Amino acid sequence: MMRIPLSVLFPTLLALPICAQKATYEWQRKTTTIAYNPVPVGKHGLDDLKVGDSWRLGMNEASTWTLQRPIMDKRMLPAGAFRVALRRHAEDQLTLVLIGSGLALGGGEDLEVEGRLQDLPKPNSKLDIAFSVPPAERSKTDSQGVNLDVAFGKKRWHSQVILLGAKAEKVGSWTLEVVTASGQLARTQGKPAAIGLLTKKGGKGPEAWNLVLAGDEARLVPVMAAPTANFGFGEPTPPDPAWTTAGKAVAADRNEPAKTIELESFTAKNGEFTIVVSALKERLTLTLPEPKGPKS
Numbered sequence: 001m002m003r004i005p006l007s008v009l010f011p012t013l014l015a016l017p018i019c020a021q022k023a024t025y026e027w028q029r030k031t032t033t034i035a036y037n038p039v040p041v042g043k044h045g046l047d048d049l050k051v052g053d054s055w056r057l058g059m060n061e062a063s064t065w066t067l068q069r070p071i072m073d074k075r076m077l078p079a080g081a082f083r084v085a086l087r088r089h090a091e092d093q094l095t096l097v098l099i100g101s102g103l104a105l106g107g108g109e110d111l112e113v114e115g116r117l118q119d120l121p122k123p124n125s126k127l128d129i130a131f132s133v134p135p136a137e138r139s140k141t142d143s144q145g146v147n148l149d150v151a152f153g154k155k156r157w158h159s160q161v162i163l164l165g166a167k168a169e170k171v172g173s174w175t176l177e178v179v180t181a182s183g184q185l186a187r188t189q190g191k192p193a194a195i196g197l198l199t200k201k202g203g204k205g206p207e208a209w210n211l212v213l214a215g216d217e218a219r220l221v222p223v224m225a226a227p228t229a230n231f232g233f234g235e236p237t238p239p240d241p242a243w244t245t246a247g248k249a250v251a252a253d254r255n256e257p258a259k260t261i262e263l264e265s266f267t268a269k270n271g272e273f274t275i276v277v278s279a280l281k282e283r284l285t286l287t288l289p290e291p292k293g294p295k296s
Contacts, residue, residue: 020061025131027144027163032071034084036063038126045153046086046094046117054087054097057150058127062232065098070194070210072143072162072181073113078104078194078210080224083232086150086157092116094157096150100227100236105192105212106219106244113148115159123154141165142180142260166196169266173201174290176211176275178263183279192219195261195277205293206243211275211286218249218275218286247272247288254283 024033036058049055057063066081082098089095095112102108128151137145142165150157166177178196196211198220206222222243227234258278265276268290275286 021129023129023131025133025146025163027146028165030068030163031066032068032131032146032161032163033066034063034129035066036127036129037061038128040126041124041153046150046155046157047153049086049088049094051088051090054085056233057084057086057096057129060231062227064226064232065096066226069164069166069177069197070179070181072164072179073111073159075111075191076179076181076194077101077111077113077161078212078221078223079197079208080104080210081226082224083226083236087112096148096157096159100224103236103238104210104221104224105194106214106221106239106246108192113159113161115148115150115157117155118158120151120154120156124151127152167263169263171266171268171273173203174268174273175199175201176263176266178211178261178275178277180260180262183258183261196263197223205291206240209243209291213249213284213286216249216251218247218288220245220273220288220291222291242294243291245289245291247286250285250287251282252285254278254281257281 020035021038022033022035024031037060039059062083064081065084067079070076070079082100085097087095087097095114097110097112101111130149132147144163145160146163148159164179164181166179168177176198192212192214194210195213198209208223209220212219212221222239227236257280262278267274271290273288277284
């Protein structure tokens, strides 16, 4: 059977620009942005999402969340761009899923931001996603809580994430930022945690790498891009293993507990990084190779 290209059937539709709306917030020159296409409210709202089902959170192209620096929920969300969906686990439990975020940590399950449904004072007519800052958070300098609201119909899904400050150190063309998150998050039940971001000025390779702490292992994992195939609904592409490196994380006791993750030093020698960070009662020495890409 002959297949007719969509460009023949719908030339006008495909020629139209797709205008995604953006919910964005900038803090300390880093942004967090959710891009989506607003869908009008029909017969069903957020409270009609069945337990076990997910909603694509928009129309036309897939909705995406781009983070320029790791941010904090109950776990650290890695930097990168991810397709997102709203998932209902139970009657009173809905989460925003960052699809592919497990790959961004070097493997494991995707991360989910928890939230709850609230009644809207007045029903709205289309999907609306927004970041906002509570008054109590506006004067903070090392971190800032930000509300994330997804309104649709009579309900909104409400959550809060924490934008983080960072301490940066430079070595040659490399810059390492380690976030000022709670020290406890560096050791989250043995699960990987993105604690910083590595960038390089000039040269080939990825834009940046997430610095990931996973038990007694440290990793540099290239930040991910959201899928583009199938209007953004294609499978996420894993970080390039040729640009991914792994090394050791050796813990020693620290006399004074560090409430936040603290970058103490960042050095490079003979193609290897040495990074010293403190978290709670531990001083962690991370040693891992510089990312050099495919061998020619």
